Amino acid sequence: RKEVEQDPGPFNVPEGATVAFNCTYSNSASQSFFWYRQDCRKEPKLLMSVYSSGNEDGRFTAQLNRASQYISLLIRDSKLSDSATYLCVVPNSGGYQKVTFGIGTKLQVIP
Amino acid sequence: EAQVTQNPRYLITVTGKKLTVTCSQNMNHEYMSWYRQDPGLGLRQIYYSMNVEVTDKGDVPEGYKVSRKEKRNFPLILESPSPNQTSLYFCASRTSQWYFGPGTRLTVT
Numbered sequence: 001r002k003e004v005e006q007d008p009g010p011f012n013v014p015e016g017a018t019v020a021f022n023c024t025y026s027n028s029a030s031q032s033f034f035w036y037r038q039d040c041r042k043e044p045k046l047l048m049s050v051y052s053s054g055n056e057d058g059r060f061t062a063q064l065n066r067a068s069q070y071i072s073l074l075i076r077d078s079k080l081s082d083s084a085t086y087l088c089v090v091p092n093s094g095g096y097q098k099v100t101f102g103i104g105t106k107l108q109v110i111p
Numbered sequence: 112e113a114q115v116t117q118n119p120r121y122l123i124t125v126t127g128k129k130l131t132v133t134c135s136q137n138m139n140h141e142y143m144s145w146y147r148q149d150p151g152l153g154l155r156q157i158y159y160s161m162n163v164e165v166t167d168k169g170d171v172p173e174g175y176k177v178s179r180k181e182k183r184n185f186p187l188i189l190e191s192p193s194p195n196q197t198s199l200y201f202c203a204s205r206t207s208q209w210y211f212g213p214g215t216r217l218t219v220t
Binding site for chain 2: 008034036041042043044045046049087089097098099101102103104
C-alpha cells in the first residue's frame with residue numbers, strides 16, 4: 001500500500017454541487033493531516049488542517065477516520081473558483097521532518 | 112509580507128552545467144525543505160533542514176546538494192544536471208504549516 005493515496009480524478013462537477021474526495025494513508029502513527037490547494041502548477045497553499053476527528057471552514061469540511069485510515073474533504077455549493085488540485089499531506093513523523101504528499105485530486109467545476 | 116522566494120522562476124540549461132536555485136524566507140522559520148513535482152508522482156522531498164548547518168536527505172536526494180549557512184536561505188545545487196532532473200521545484204519553510212515558494216521550472220536538455 002502506498003503511503004498516501006488519492007484518486008487523481010479529474011472530478012468534473014456542476015456549480016453548486018457537493019463533492020467529496022478521500023485520501024488514504026498507511027502510517028497508523030500519523031497524528032495530523034493537511035489539505036492543500038494547488039492551482040495550475042502554482043505553489044500549494046494550505047486549505048485545512050485536521051488534527052482530531054475533523055475540521056470545518058465555511059463550505060469546506062475535512063474529516064478523519066483513524067480506524068479506516070483515511071481523511072476526506074467535502075466541498076459544498078461548489079464554485080467555479082474551487083477548480084484546482086487538492087493535495088493530501090501526511091507527516092511521516094511527529095516532528096514533521098518528512099512528509100508525504102498525495103498526487104492530488106483534480107477538481108473542475110463547470111458552469 | 113511573509114513569503115518564500117525562489118530564483119530563477121524558469122531555467123533551461125544543458126546537461127552537466129552546474130546550477131543553483133536560490134530560496135529565501137522572511138519568516139524566521141527554522142525548518143526549510145526542497146521538493147520536486149512531476150506528473151503522476153506528486154511532490155517528493157529532496158532535502159530538508161531543521162536549522163542552520165543542519166540538513167538531511169529526503170526521499171529523492173540523488174544528484175542534489177543543499178547548504179544552510181544562514182537561517183533565511185536554503186539554496187539547491189545541481190552539480191551536474193541531467194535530463195531526468197527536469198521538473199518543477201518548490202522550496203518551503205514551515206512552522207505549523209508549510210509555506211511554499213512560487214516554484215522553479217527547470218528544463219535540462
